[in-house]
Amino acid sequence: MFEKILEFASNHPFLVGSFVFLIGALFFTESRKGGASIGTQMLVQLVNKSDAVVVDLRDSSEFSNGHIAGALNIPFSSLDKKITAINKYKEKPVVLVCKMGTHSSSAGKKLMAEGYQDIRRLSGGMTEWTSSNLPVVK
Numbered sequence: 001m002f003e004k005i006l007e008f009a010s011n012h013p014f015l016v017g018s019f020v021f022l023i024g025a026l027f028f029t030e031s032r033k034g035g036a037s038i039g040t041q042m043l044v045q046l047v048n049k050s051d052a053v054v055v056d057l058r059d060s061s062e063f064s065n066g067h068i069a070g071a072l073n074i075p076f077s078s079l080d081k082k083i084t085a086i087n088k089y090k091e092k093p094v095v096l097v098c099k100m101g102t103h104s105s106s107a108g109k110k111l112m113a114e115g116y117q118d119i120r121r122l123s124g125g126m127t128e129w130t131s132s133n134l135p136v137v138k
Contacts, residue, residue, distance in 0.1 A: 034108015035119030052093035066136035093118040101125040
């Protein structure tokens with residue numbers, strides 16, 4: 001089996017080189033993101049078992065239309081100014097939630113730079129949460 005892999009690699013160096021490059025690029029981009037991406041079920045488990053803190057990065061108007069129970073609202077646009085409001089949660093898992101999961105990566109990078117250890121991002125954001133028919137609080 002190993003001999004066939006070596007034979008393939010020697011016959012197709014461009015394909016093997018491209019594959020190795022793409023795997024490296026994947027690891028590089030994933031490591032630069034602000035925390036691990038999690039699904040809705042993992043979020044529920046983290047809140048219930050690990051007392052995770054949910055930070056909703058949407059604007060106040062979107063937040064008031066419906067949010068995850070117990071979530072703190074710190075809009076992404078004012079995160080730099082209000083980051084001290086969540087400093088007491090540095091030792092807990094922090095789950096970042098935005099509308100579709102796009103701003104949470106940038107916010108995660110900022111929080112990691114501030115010394116937060118366990119940052120997670122809700123994959124798909126509130127769009128995924130509501131499409132999974134999970135409860136929201138108004």
